[in-house]
Amino acid sequence: MASLQEKTIGKQDSDVSENLLSVKGLNVKFKSDNTKVTAVNNVSFQLKEGETVALVGESGSGKSVTSLSIMGLIPKHAGFVDGSIQLLGQQLNGLPAKQMRTIRGREISMIFQEPMTSLNPVHKIGDQIGKVIRLHENIKKEEITKRTIEMLVKVGIPRPDKIIKEYPHQLSGGMRQRVMIAMAMACNPKLLIADEPTTALDVTIQAQILDLMNDLKKQYSTTILLITHDLGVVAEIADRVMVMYYGQIVEEADVYTLFKSPKHPYTAGLINSIPNLEEMKSRLDPITGNVPNMGEITVGCPFRTRCNHAKDICSVKNPPLFKLENQTVRCWLHENKEVG
Amino acid sequence: MKNALLEVADLKTYFPVKGGLLKNTKEYLKAVDGISFTLEEGDTLGLVGESGCGKSTTGRSILRLIEPTEGSVKYRGAEVTSMGKKELRKLRKEMQIVFQDPYASLNPRKQVGSIIEEALSTHGIGRDSNERKGMVLDLLEKVGLNATAYERYPHEFSGGQRQRIGIARAIAVNPSLIIADEPVSALDVSIQAQILNLFQDLQDSMGLTYIFIAHDLSVVKHISDKIGVMYLGRMVELASKDDLFARPSHPYTQALMSAVPVPDPTIKKERIILTGDVPNPSNPPTGCTFHPRCRSCMEICAEIAPKPVEISPGHVVSCHLYDPEYNCAT
Known part of the structure; x- marks a missing residue:
């Protein structure tokens, strides 16, 4: 640290x-x-x-x-x-792009929802994972390959020595997500x-x-x-x-x-x-209405239009976070139940 | 005893896979490979399975939006697969479909009113456009939309509201059967519940029969009376909802149920983690198509495809474990 x-x-x-x-x-x-x-x-x-x-x-x-x-x-x-x-x-926030690049992939990494769009379709799996390691660590090529295979083993990919030479489209959705995880974990991010x-x-x-x-x-x-x-x-x-x-x-x-x-x-x-x-309801209990569009609500609590408990104050003032015993909640209902 | 509205027997839909220099048909992709079930009037059949299991193709083959290769589909006793164009057009009034993606299934250049009205005029419902407009306004109210929706365009609505428009269009012609193909999977959870309730309300008020296709087992359980579990084009288990959940029998059904995360952190259920992925349907495994991932796999499973066995009234399982001919152990 x-x-x-x-x-x-x-x-x-x-x-x-x-x-x-x-x-x-x-x-x-x-x-x-x-x-x-x-x-x-x-x-x-x-x-x-x-x-x-x-x-x-x-x-x-x-x-x-x-x-x-x-x-x-x-x-x-x-x-x-x-x-x-x-x-x-x-x-x-505000860090120059060059420095941010040393943090991304090494200190913080990210897995996305759609592994097909976040993997590069024209590069081999092994090269894509290897690149993360190469960017952040100064080690030899053979070492990088070894580490790449190790990572693939860790995320449960069978025959990793073959997979490193394959392209994303040759893998199934679950396999691609495993590759994404291997890539994200390659430099052991915090x-x-x-x-x-x-x-x-x-x-x-x-x-x-x-x-x-x-x-x-x-x-x-x-x-x-x-x-x-x-x-x-x-x-x-x-x-x-x-x-x-x-x-x-x-x-x-x-x-x-x-x-x-x-x-x-x-x-x-x-x-x-x-x-x-695990339990059976004959009818679901939905939240009424729709999520408001961004910018639609400017004053008061943005949830009030869909809320069954809305009071006068809700349309005037957006509630702050109230600290309760085990949780914090942004709702006027809990105004007087604050601890500390 | 309720009347059987729909009887499907040994339905098969194969897609030709072309390849080679001359683009000859090399092989067939068996998207639906021998599905049978009976659906009573007013009931809901849930079809559940993972992507590529053929649940959507089954729905479309019943409607003949995709031509089935083999098998029989009987609607109120009439054979659907051999119907001519004219008869089929009449049948479309009886059977409607609601699609998954309300963004893609509504014409963006048309006002909502005319999208729904088109369904009416196509089937010659309503004397003139005035009467039809009244009917459309009634339909909008029925699905929980404001009358002002009539003159608006699809892009002005949220996903949930668009799905309501899709439902209004489907019920416009007063059908008996609605095939709903993943109607809530593109929606947020709070909206999903609204749409599921709408489906139930319409079923009660109009006596609709549903085939409800979804990959989400909790949704299917919520809405269905009967559930069919599909895997690689075959129905591996078919039972009433209560039977299926009290006694899930096919190893795939068991794994599928255990894989669904429960929204309760205090419940730690024992997981059956399936190894591997769903195989490529154009090159399915021999014998029982589930055998490479099955934890109860026997020698016979790789050789012969299991036949459906009725283990209790109305509870059908296609697995050698329940076939006395092969399984001496039980």
Whole structure:
């Protein structure tokens, strides 16, 4: 940790705690016609070393934009990223592109939803994984090949010595996702961001990949930020959960508390609206209405239009995060239940 | 006893795979390879399976949107596979389809009103455009859309609302059977529940019969009375919902059920992790197509394809484990 801080140039005030990643007041805006649309609105959170945190939300909630900002992958001409993102005390936001490249792939890496579009179709598997190692570590060619094969073995790819000479289209979806994971883990990153890693996969293959991620987590104690809309996957793999709605974190809790006593009406609505294999409901209990478009709601709580508990104050003032005993929640219903 | 609305027997749909210099048909891809089931009026049959198992092709072959190669499909006793164009057109009024992607299945250049009205005028429903407009407005209300939707275009709607438009178009001609092909898989969870409820409401009010195709076992369980589990073009297990979940019998069904993540962190279920991937359907394994991934695989499984065995009334499994001829162990 100390060595990393020494070599950083863009270092600013460092976070003293044991947090691996600390995001404070993250705002992301995009240009749309002549206005700016807020995609992520004042998001703050910390990731501790070794934990798996799920960022849950529906399409357009800003979960992927949050992860792309951490990676520094929001194009400058399109989006405005504001706020502080610190990895082990090193400020990432505003870092020159060249330095960011030394962090991406080595300190933080990312797995995307669609492995077919995120692998290069004209390069061999082995070359693509090898490139990650070559970029970050100064080792010989034979060593790189050896490491590549090792990584493929670790993610459970059969006949890795043959696979390194194959192209992405020759592999199935599950295999491609394994290759993506091998590539992301090749330099043993401190933080792995997995953006909907199993959404494009069939359930039996999803089970394999979740199993693999759980194994790798134990083996390397990698911190994982899991972006997903699937509460089943969350329950399976996460230690802690953050729920996003309309660009904001509306609830945060450990996984047991969140599923047992969700406090935000949106979280409760999400949990109630999914059919569950273990219990039988004759009718689902959906959240009414639709997710509002970005920029549509400017005052008050953005969820109020779909909320059964909306009060007068909800249409006037957006609630802050209230800290309860085991969770934080952004809802006026819990205003008077705050602790500390 | 309810009437059988649809009887499907040994339905096969093969696609020719062309290759070589002269583009001759080299082999056939057996997308659907001998599917049989009966569907009673007012019931919902769920077809579940992973990508490439042939569940969508089954749905389309029943409608003859894809011509089946062999087998019989009887709708109210009438053979669908041998119908001529005229009869088929009449039948389309009875059987409708709702597609997965509401973005791709609605004409972007047409107003919602005229998209739905087209279904009416094609089948000669309604005396004039005025009457049809009234009917369309009723339909919009039925599926939970505002009357202002009539003059708007598909791109002005969210995914869930577009799916409502697709459903309105399907029920416009007052069909008996709706084949819904992954109708909720492109939708967010909170919207998915709204659409599932809409399907149930319409079934109650219009007495509809559904074939509900989905890859999500929890969704299929929620909406179906009867469930067929498909693997590589074959139906490996068919049973009533209660029977299937009380006694999942085919090793694939068991693995599929155990693979579904449960949204409850306190439940840690024992996982059956299948090794390997779904094989290429153009070159399926010999014998039982599931045998390379099966944990109960026997010698016979690689040689002979299992026949369907009825293990209890209405519960059919295609697996040698349940065939007394081959399995001496049980």
